[in-house]
Amino acid sequence: MNLEMQQFKAEFFKALAHPLRIRILELLAEGDKSVNEIQSLVGSEGSAVSQQLTVLRTxxxxxxxxxxxxxxxxLRDPMIIELLKVAKQIFNNHLVDTITILDKMKDSNAE
Incomplete structure (x- = not known):
């Protein structure tokens, strides 16, 4: 893979690396929204939402x-919805693995 593509991916994921930005994307996955609607749904002050929207727009x-x-x-690209779904599935997979490890530890401590 070429360096430009790796750089693009790094910058793209950096832009997603904030919980409020992820929440905004999840809301926009449900449909287009105004700043006021987003602010109301996330329960955050306007300046915080505006700052995060600026990063996502940039x-x-x-x-x-x-x-x-x-x-x-x-959303500029509807594939963002799929990316969020994949991230959720990866989280769920990690959670299942963690629960399995904890169950094994619990079983070995009971012996």
Whole structure:
């Protein structure tokens, strides 16, 4: 794989590396939303949401479309939804592995 692709991937994942940005993407996976809607749903102050949207916009992960005085945000690429699903599955796989290890430890301590 070429260096440019590796750099792109590193920068892309860096842009996703914040819990509020992930939450915003999960909300946008459900449909386009205004800043006010996002703020209300995440229960966070406006400046925090705006900062995270700026990062996502700068990295071309979300787009903003002006509608009157509002800006409506949407996912730039619907494959983000699949990426979030895959990340959740990886988390679940790790969780299952951890539970299995803990069960084995519990069984060996009971003996």
């Amino acid at each position: 990295k071309n992960i979300v787009t903003g479309t002006k509608e009157g005085t509002r800006v409506i945000y949407s």
